[in-house]
Amino acid sequence: MTAKEALKLLKEGNKRYVKGDLKHPHTDPERRHEIADAQHPFAVILSCADSRVVPELLFDQGLGDLFVIRVAGNVAKDKVFGSIEYAVKYLNSKLIVVLGHENCGAVNASLGDADPGGHIGSIIEKIKPAVYMARRMKGDLLTNAIKVNAQIVGEELKETKPILSDAVKTAGVEVVSAYYKLSNGEVEFLS
Template sequence: MDHNKHFIGRRNLLKLGSMRALGLTAAASSLLWRVKPVHAAELSAIAPSSLSPSAALQKLIEGNQRFVQHHPQYPDQSELRLREVAQAQHPFATLLSCADSRVPAEIVFDQGIGDIFDVRIAGNIATPEAIGSIEYAVVLLGTPLLMVLGHERCGAVTAAVQNEALPGEISTFVEAILPAVKRVKNQSGDLVDNAVVANVRYQIEQLQRSPLLMERMQSGKLKIVGGRYDLDTGIVKMIA
Protein backbone atom coordinates (compact mmCIF):
# COMPACT_ATOMS: atom_id res chain seq x y z
CA MET A 1 0.00 0.00 0.00
CA ASP A 2 2.76 2.41 0.91
CA HIS A 3 4.64 1.31 -2.19
CA ASN A 4 1.63 2.17 -4.40
CA LYS A 5 1.26 5.58 -2.80
CA HIS A 6 4.93 6.26 -3.42
CA PHE A 7 4.58 5.18 -7.05
CA ILE A 8 1.51 7.36 -7.69
CA GLY A 9 3.14 10.35 -6.02
CA ARG A 10 6.24 9.96 -8.11
CA ARG A 11 4.19 9.66 -11.29
CA ASN A 12 2.26 12.86 -10.50
CA LEU A 13 5.51 14.64 -9.77
CA LEU A 14 6.93 13.63 -13.13
CA LYS A 15 3.69 14.67 -14.82
CA LEU A 16 3.77 18.05 -13.09
CA GLY A 17 7.38 18.53 -14.10
CA SER A 18 6.53 17.80 -17.74
CA MET A 19 3.65 20.27 -17.66
CA ARG A 20 5.90 22.95 -16.23
CA ALA A 21 8.51 22.26 -18.88
CA LEU A 22 5.88 22.58 -21.61
CA GLY A 23 4.66 25.80 -20.07
CA LEU A 24 8.17 27.24 -20.04
CA THR A 25 8.68 26.20 -23.66
CA ALA A 26 5.42 27.83 -24.72
CA ALA A 27 6.29 31.00 -22.83
CA ALA A 28 9.73 31.09 -24.42
CA SER A 29 8.21 30.61 -27.89
CA SER A 30 5.71 33.38 -27.26
CA LEU A 31 8.48 35.70 -26.09
CA LEU A 32 10.60 34.84 -29.12
CA TRP A 33 7.64 35.54 -31.45
CA ARG A 34 7.21 38.98 -29.91
CA VAL A 35 10.91 39.81 -29.94
CA LYS A 36 11.41 38.95 -33.61
CA PRO A 37 9.31 41.78 -35.11
CA VAL A 38 10.76 44.28 -32.64
CA HIS A 39 14.27 43.23 -33.61
CA ALA A 40 13.30 43.46 -37.28
CA ALA A 41 11.98 46.96 -36.76
CA GLU A 42 15.21 47.99 -35.08
CA LEU A 43 17.19 46.66 -38.02
CA SER A 44 14.89 48.13 -40.68
CA ALA A 45 16.06 50.55 -43.33
CA ILE A 46 16.16 54.33 -43.03
CA ALA A 47 13.14 55.77 -41.23
CA PRO A 48 10.73 57.36 -43.73
CA SER A 49 11.01 60.79 -42.13
CA SER A 50 14.76 60.84 -42.82
CA LEU A 51 14.53 59.97 -46.52
CA SER A 52 15.70 62.49 -49.10
CA PRO A 53 13.29 63.32 -51.95
CA SER A 54 15.31 61.18 -54.38
CA ALA A 55 15.48 58.25 -51.95
CA ALA A 56 11.74 58.48 -51.36
CA LEU A 57 11.10 58.34 -55.11
CA GLN A 58 13.41 55.36 -55.45
CA LYS A 59 11.52 53.60 -52.68
CA LEU A 60 8.26 54.05 -54.58
CA ILE A 61 9.82 52.87 -57.85
CA GLU A 62 11.27 49.74 -56.23
CA GLY A 63 7.91 48.99 -54.62
CA ASN A 64 6.16 49.25 -57.98
CA GLN A 65 8.74 46.93 -59.52
CA ARG A 66 7.99 44.33 -56.84
CA PHE A 67 4.27 44.70 -57.54
CA VAL A 68 4.73 44.30 -61.29
CA GLN A 69 7.00 41.26 -60.85
CA HIS A 70 4.52 39.69 -58.39
CA HIS A 71 7.06 39.67 -55.56
CA PRO A 72 5.45 41.98 -52.99
CA GLN A 73 6.99 42.28 -49.53
CA TYR A 74 3.87 43.76 -47.87
CA PRO A 75 5.99 46.03 -45.64
CA ASP A 76 4.67 47.90 -42.60
CA GLN A 77 1.49 45.86 -42.29
CA SER A 78 2.21 44.11 -38.98
CA GLU A 79 0.63 44.56 -35.58
CA LEU A 80 3.85 46.25 -34.49
CA ARG A 81 3.54 48.80 -37.32
CA LEU A 82 -0.08 49.45 -36.33
CA ARG A 83 1.01 50.32 -32.79
CA GLU A 84 4.02 52.25 -34.07
CA VAL A 85 1.96 54.77 -36.06
CA ALA A 86 -1.08 54.88 -33.79
CA GLN A 87 -0.04 58.17 -32.19
CA ALA A 88 1.94 59.82 -35.00
CA GLN A 89 2.47 59.50 -38.74
CA HIS A 90 5.52 60.20 -40.88
CA PRO A 91 4.66 59.14 -44.46
CA PHE A 92 7.59 59.28 -46.85
CA ALA A 93 5.44 60.18 -49.86
CA THR A 94 2.28 62.11 -50.68
CA LEU A 95 0.22 61.02 -53.67
CA LEU A 96 -2.44 62.96 -55.53
CA SER A 97 -4.08 60.16 -57.47
CA CYS A 98 -7.36 59.29 -59.10
CA ALA A 99 -10.18 57.85 -57.00
CA ASP A 100 -10.38 54.92 -59.44
CA SER A 101 -10.73 51.64 -57.54
CA ARG A 102 -8.10 49.99 -59.75
CA VAL A 103 -5.29 52.28 -58.61
CA PRO A 104 -4.77 51.71 -54.85
CA ALA A 105 -1.47 53.41 -54.00
CA GLU A 106 -0.30 51.13 -51.18
CA ILE A 107 -0.79 48.03 -53.33
CA VAL A 108 0.59 49.49 -56.57
CA PHE A 109 3.74 50.65 -54.77
CA ASP A 110 3.91 47.73 -52.29
CA GLN A 111 3.86 49.90 -49.18
CA GLY A 112 2.05 49.71 -45.85
CA ILE A 113 0.34 51.56 -43.04
CA GLY A 114 1.63 55.09 -42.55
CA ASP A 115 3.91 55.05 -45.62
CA ILE A 116 1.83 57.05 -48.10
CA PHE A 117 -0.39 60.06 -47.54
CA ASP A 118 -3.16 59.45 -50.09
CA VAL A 119 -5.18 62.28 -51.60
CA ARG A 120 -7.58 60.65 -54.04
CA ILE A 121 -10.04 62.45 -56.26
CA ALA A 122 -11.48 61.71 -59.70
CA GLY A 123 -9.04 62.83 -62.36
CA ASN A 124 -6.28 63.48 -59.79
CA ILE A 125 -7.15 67.17 -59.90
CA ALA A 126 -5.60 69.80 -57.65
CA THR A 127 -8.71 71.36 -56.12
CA PRO A 128 -8.29 73.82 -53.22
CA GLU A 129 -9.24 71.05 -50.81
CA ALA A 130 -6.74 68.65 -52.35
CA ILE A 131 -4.00 71.27 -52.25
CA GLY A 132 -4.76 71.98 -48.60
CA SER A 133 -4.47 68.28 -47.77
CA ILE A 134 -1.18 68.07 -49.66
CA GLU A 135 0.19 71.15 -47.90
CA TYR A 136 -0.67 69.53 -44.58
CA ALA A 137 1.24 66.37 -45.52
CA VAL A 138 4.26 68.16 -46.95
CA VAL A 139 4.64 71.04 -44.50
CA LEU A 140 3.35 69.60 -41.21
CA LEU A 141 4.18 65.92 -41.69
CA GLY A 142 7.34 66.56 -43.69
CA THR A 143 6.88 64.21 -46.62
CA PRO A 144 9.82 64.74 -49.02
CA LEU A 145 8.06 63.47 -52.15
CA LEU A 146 4.85 64.49 -53.91
CA MET A 147 3.63 62.50 -56.89
CA VAL A 148 0.67 63.28 -59.13
CA LEU A 149 -0.42 59.92 -60.50
CA GLY A 150 -2.68 59.62 -63.52
CA HIS A 151 -3.69 56.36 -65.11
CA GLU A 152 -4.53 54.73 -68.40
CA ARG A 153 -8.13 55.01 -69.64
CA CYS A 154 -9.09 57.44 -66.87
CA GLY A 155 -12.87 57.92 -66.83
CA ALA A 156 -12.61 61.51 -65.65
CA VAL A 157 -10.20 62.42 -68.44
CA THR A 158 -12.36 60.58 -70.96
CA ALA A 159 -15.37 62.60 -69.80
CA ALA A 160 -13.36 65.80 -70.26
CA VAL A 161 -12.35 64.74 -73.76
CA GLN A 162 -15.99 64.03 -74.68
CA ASN A 163 -17.10 67.20 -72.85
CA GLU A 164 -20.77 66.27 -72.74
CA ALA A 165 -23.43 67.29 -70.20
CA LEU A 166 -23.17 65.28 -66.97
CA PRO A 167 -25.54 64.99 -63.99
CA GLY A 168 -25.00 66.38 -60.50
CA GLU A 169 -21.54 67.61 -59.57
CA ILE A 170 -19.72 65.25 -61.92
CA SER A 171 -19.09 68.10 -64.34
CA THR A 172 -16.91 69.91 -61.78
CA PHE A 173 -13.88 67.66 -62.27
CA VAL A 174 -14.37 67.77 -66.04
CA GLU A 175 -13.94 71.55 -65.92
CA ALA A 176 -10.70 71.11 -63.97
CA ILE A 177 -9.29 68.81 -66.68
CA LEU A 178 -10.41 70.72 -69.80
CA PRO A 179 -7.32 73.01 -69.91
CA ALA A 180 -5.13 69.92 -70.19
CA VAL A 181 -7.30 68.47 -72.96
CA LYS A 182 -7.02 71.67 -74.97
CA ARG A 183 -3.22 71.42 -74.88
CA VAL A 184 -3.18 68.10 -76.71
CA LYS A 185 -6.27 68.44 -78.86
CA ASN A 186 -4.25 68.62 -82.07
CA GLN A 187 -1.58 66.09 -81.15
CA SER A 188 -1.29 62.80 -82.99
CA GLY A 189 -2.04 59.56 -81.19
CA ASP A 190 -4.75 58.59 -78.72
CA LEU A 191 -6.40 61.75 -77.43
CA VAL A 192 -7.45 60.30 -74.08
CA ASP A 193 -4.01 58.92 -73.30
CA ASN A 194 -2.34 62.16 -74.39
CA ALA A 195 -4.77 64.03 -72.17
CA VAL A 196 -3.98 61.77 -69.18
CA VAL A 197 -0.31 62.75 -69.40
CA ALA A 198 -1.11 66.39 -70.09
CA ASN A 199 -3.46 66.44 -67.10
CA VAL A 200 -0.73 65.19 -64.77
CA ARG A 201 1.53 68.00 -65.95
CA TYR A 202 -1.24 70.56 -65.68
CA GLN A 203 -2.15 69.54 -62.10
CA ILE A 204 1.53 69.74 -61.12
CA GLU A 205 1.50 73.32 -62.41
CA GLN A 206 -1.48 74.07 -60.16
CA LEU A 207 0.38 72.63 -57.17
CA GLN A 208 3.41 74.74 -57.95
CA ARG A 209 1.29 77.83 -57.40
CA SER A 210 1.27 77.01 -53.70
CA PRO A 211 3.80 79.20 -51.84
CA LEU A 212 4.12 76.57 -49.12
CA LEU A 213 5.02 73.82 -51.57
CA MET A 214 7.35 76.04 -53.57
CA GLU A 215 9.22 77.02 -50.44
CA ARG A 216 9.86 73.35 -49.66
CA MET A 217 10.94 72.71 -53.25
CA GLN A 218 13.36 75.61 -53.33
CA SER A 219 14.95 74.48 -50.07
CA GLY A 220 15.50 71.01 -51.51
CA LYS A 221 13.14 69.34 -49.04
CA LEU A 222 10.51 68.40 -51.61
CA LYS A 223 10.42 66.85 -55.06
CA ILE A 224 7.26 66.94 -57.18
CA VAL A 225 6.98 64.31 -59.89
CA GLY A 226 4.36 62.92 -62.24
CA GLY A 227 3.48 59.34 -63.05
CA ARG A 228 1.18 57.34 -65.33
CA TYR A 229 -0.17 54.00 -64.16
CA ASP A 230 -0.78 51.32 -66.78
CA LEU A 231 -3.94 49.38 -65.94
CA ASP A 232 -2.86 46.43 -68.11
CA THR A 233 0.66 45.91 -66.74
CA GLY A 234 0.68 47.63 -63.35
CA ILE A 235 3.72 49.68 -64.36
CA VAL A 236 4.07 53.29 -63.20
CA LYS A 237 5.95 55.30 -65.81
CA MET A 238 7.48 58.59 -64.78
CA ILE A 239 6.30 61.70 -66.62
CA ALA A 240 8.96 64.31 -67.32
Protein backbone atom coordinates in the same frame (compact mmCIF):
# COMPACT_ATOMS: atom_id res chain seq x y z
CA MET B 1 14.28 60.99 -46.33
CA THR B 2 14.98 63.02 -49.45
CA ALA B 3 12.65 63.22 -52.42
CA LYS B 4 15.09 61.18 -54.52
CA GLU B 5 15.23 58.44 -51.87
CA ALA B 6 11.43 58.42 -51.67
CA LEU B 7 11.12 58.16 -55.45
CA LYS B 8 13.59 55.24 -55.44
CA LEU B 9 11.42 53.41 -52.86
CA LEU B 10 8.32 53.94 -54.99
CA LYS B 11 10.06 52.68 -58.13
CA GLU B 12 11.39 49.61 -56.33
CA GLY B 13 7.95 48.88 -54.90
CA ASN B 14 6.34 49.20 -58.32
CA LYS B 15 8.87 46.78 -59.81
CA ARG B 16 7.89 44.24 -57.14
CA TYR B 17 4.21 44.85 -57.88
CA VAL B 18 4.68 44.35 -61.63
CA LYS B 19 6.58 41.09 -61.02
CA GLY B 20 4.09 39.90 -58.41
CA ASP B 21 6.90 39.67 -55.86
CA LEU B 22 5.24 41.77 -53.15
CA LYS B 23 6.73 42.30 -49.71
CA HIS B 24 3.62 43.92 -48.17
CA PRO B 25 5.83 45.90 -45.78
CA HIS B 26 4.60 47.62 -42.64
CA THR B 27 1.31 45.76 -42.32
CA ASP B 28 1.89 43.85 -39.08
CA PRO B 29 0.66 44.62 -35.54
CA GLU B 30 4.06 46.08 -34.63
CA ARG B 31 3.72 48.67 -37.38
CA ARG B 32 0.21 49.60 -36.23
CA HIS B 33 1.57 50.16 -32.73
CA GLU B 34 4.59 52.08 -34.04
CA ILE B 35 2.49 54.63 -35.94
CA ALA B 36 -0.49 54.88 -33.58
CA ASP B 37 0.66 58.22 -32.16
CA ALA B 38 2.28 59.81 -35.22
CA GLN B 39 2.70 59.36 -38.94
CA HIS B 40 5.69 60.16 -41.14
CA PRO B 41 4.74 59.25 -44.71
CA PHE B 42 7.72 59.49 -47.05
CA ALA B 43 5.57 60.47 -50.07
CA VAL B 44 2.28 62.14 -50.94
CA ILE B 45 0.30 60.53 -53.75
CA LEU B 46 -2.51 62.41 -55.47
CA SER B 47 -4.27 59.75 -57.51
CA CYS B 48 -7.58 59.14 -59.15
CA ALA B 49 -10.40 57.72 -57.05
CA ASP B 50 -10.72 54.84 -59.54
CA SER B 51 -11.12 51.55 -57.63
CA ARG B 52 -8.39 49.96 -59.76
CA VAL B 53 -5.78 52.49 -58.66
CA VAL B 54 -4.59 51.78 -55.11
CA PRO B 55 -1.24 53.50 -54.51
CA GLU B 56 -0.34 51.44 -51.44
CA LEU B 57 -0.64 48.29 -53.53
CA LEU B 58 0.95 49.38 -56.78
CA PHE B 59 3.95 50.82 -54.92
CA ASP B 60 4.02 47.87 -52.47
CA GLN B 61 3.95 50.07 -49.38
CA GLY B 62 2.28 49.71 -46.01
CA LEU B 63 0.68 51.57 -43.14
CA GLY B 64 2.06 55.06 -42.61
CA ASP B 65 4.28 55.01 -45.71
CA LEU B 66 2.14 57.08 -48.08
CA PHE B 67 -0.16 60.06 -47.60
CA VAL B 68 -2.79 59.35 -50.25
CA ILE B 69 -5.40 61.74 -51.63
CA ARG B 70 -7.80 60.21 -54.14
CA VAL B 71 -10.16 62.25 -56.28
CA ALA B 72 -11.64 61.58 -59.71
CA GLY B 73 -9.25 62.68 -62.43
CA ASN B 74 -6.53 63.40 -59.83
CA VAL B 75 -7.53 67.05 -59.97
CA ALA B 76 -6.60 69.57 -57.30
CA LYS B 77 -8.64 72.33 -55.71
CA ASP B 78 -8.50 74.00 -52.29
CA LYS B 79 -9.18 70.96 -50.09
CA VAL B 80 -6.67 68.86 -52.03
CA PHE B 81 -4.08 71.65 -51.90
CA GLY B 82 -4.66 71.93 -48.14
CA SER B 83 -4.27 68.20 -47.60
CA ILE B 84 -0.98 68.14 -49.50
CA GLU B 85 0.23 71.26 -47.69
CA TYR B 86 -0.49 69.51 -44.40
CA ALA B 87 1.64 66.50 -45.40
CA VAL B 88 4.51 68.71 -46.49
CA LYS B 89 4.41 71.19 -43.61
CA TYR B 90 3.54 68.97 -40.65
CA LEU B 91 4.52 65.45 -41.71
CA ASN B 92 7.71 66.43 -43.56
CA SER B 93 6.90 64.55 -46.77
CA LYS B 94 9.42 65.49 -49.44
CA LEU B 95 7.92 63.85 -52.53
CA ILE B 96 4.55 64.55 -54.16
CA VAL B 97 3.41 62.27 -57.00
CA VAL B 98 0.45 63.16 -59.23
CA LEU B 99 -0.69 59.80 -60.55
CA GLY B 100 -2.87 59.59 -63.65
CA HIS B 101 -3.86 56.20 -65.03
CA GLU B 102 -4.73 54.32 -68.18
CA ASN B 103 -8.39 54.53 -69.26
CA CYS B 104 -9.29 57.22 -66.73
CA GLY B 105 -13.07 57.69 -66.85
CA ALA B 106 -12.94 61.29 -65.63
CA VAL B 107 -10.54 62.29 -68.39
CA ASN B 108 -12.52 60.29 -70.94
CA ALA B 109 -15.67 62.16 -69.90
CA SER B 110 -13.76 65.41 -70.48
CA LEU B 111 -13.11 64.60 -74.13
CA GLY B 112 -16.67 65.43 -75.15
CA ASP B 113 -18.84 68.51 -74.85
CA ALA B 114 -21.79 67.00 -73.01
CA ASP B 115 -22.71 68.42 -69.62
CA PRO B 116 -22.53 65.54 -67.14
CA GLY B 117 -24.68 67.35 -64.61
CA GLY B 118 -24.22 67.78 -60.91
CA HIS B 119 -20.80 68.44 -59.46
CA ILE B 120 -19.09 66.21 -62.04
CA GLY B 121 -18.81 69.28 -64.26
CA SER B 122 -16.36 70.91 -61.83
CA ILE B 123 -14.00 67.94 -62.30
CA ILE B 124 -14.33 68.03 -66.06
CA GLU B 125 -13.66 71.77 -66.18
CA LYS B 126 -10.36 71.19 -64.33
CA ILE B 127 -9.36 68.54 -66.90
CA LYS B 128 -10.40 70.45 -70.06
CA PRO B 129 -7.08 72.37 -70.43
CA ALA B 130 -5.25 69.03 -70.67
CA VAL B 131 -7.70 67.85 -73.33
CA TYR B 132 -7.12 71.02 -75.38
CA MET B 133 -3.35 70.48 -75.23
CA ALA B 134 -3.64 66.76 -76.02
CA ARG B 135 -5.70 67.48 -79.15
CA ARG B 136 -2.59 69.08 -80.67
CA MET B 137 -0.40 66.04 -79.93
CA LYS B 138 0.25 62.94 -81.99
CA GLY B 139 -0.90 59.63 -80.58
CA ASP B 140 -3.89 58.48 -78.60
CA LEU B 141 -6.00 61.42 -77.41
CA LEU B 142 -7.12 59.82 -74.15
CA THR B 143 -3.64 58.66 -73.14
CA ASN B 144 -2.12 62.02 -73.99
CA ALA B 145 -4.85 63.90 -72.10
CA ILE B 146 -4.34 61.73 -69.00
CA LYS B 147 -0.59 62.34 -69.02
CA VAL B 148 -0.92 66.07 -69.70
CA ASN B 149 -3.53 66.37 -66.95
CA ALA B 150 -1.13 64.81 -64.42
CA GLN B 151 1.61 67.17 -65.54
CA ILE B 152 -0.63 70.24 -65.34
CA VAL B 153 -1.73 69.32 -61.82
CA GLY B 154 1.92 68.76 -60.86
CA GLU B 155 2.83 72.22 -62.11
CA GLU B 156 -0.13 73.73 -60.22
CA LEU B 157 1.13 72.11 -57.03
CA LYS B 158 4.65 73.47 -57.51
CA GLU B 159 3.21 76.97 -57.80
CA THR B 160 0.64 76.80 -54.98
CA LYS B 161 1.45 79.63 -52.57
CA PRO B 162 2.70 79.98 -49.99
CA ILE B 163 3.43 76.54 -48.53
CA LEU B 164 4.04 74.28 -51.52
CA SER B 165 5.89 76.77 -53.72
CA ASP B 166 8.19 77.68 -50.81
CA ALA B 167 8.78 74.00 -49.95
CA VAL B 168 9.75 73.24 -53.56
CA LYS B 169 12.11 76.24 -53.67
CA THR B 170 13.73 75.91 -50.24
CA ALA B 171 12.93 72.61 -48.48
CA GLY B 172 13.84 69.93 -51.01
CA VAL B 173 10.26 69.01 -51.89
CA GLU B 174 9.84 67.60 -55.39
CA VAL B 175 6.67 67.13 -57.44
CA VAL B 176 6.58 64.47 -60.15
CA SER B 177 3.84 63.28 -62.46
CA ALA B 178 3.24 59.66 -63.37
CA TYR B 179 1.03 57.40 -65.47
CA TYR B 180 -0.17 54.02 -64.17
CA LYS B 181 -0.78 51.32 -66.77
CA LEU B 182 -3.72 49.23 -65.60
CA SER B 183 -2.89 46.58 -68.19
CA ASN B 184 0.53 45.63 -66.78
CA GLY B 185 0.83 47.41 -63.41
CA GLU B 186 3.75 49.60 -64.43
CA VAL B 187 4.05 53.21 -63.31
CA GLU B 188 5.74 55.46 -65.85
CA PHE B 189 7.21 58.58 -64.27
CA LEU B 190 6.70 61.53 -66.62
CA SER B 191 8.73 64.19 -64.86
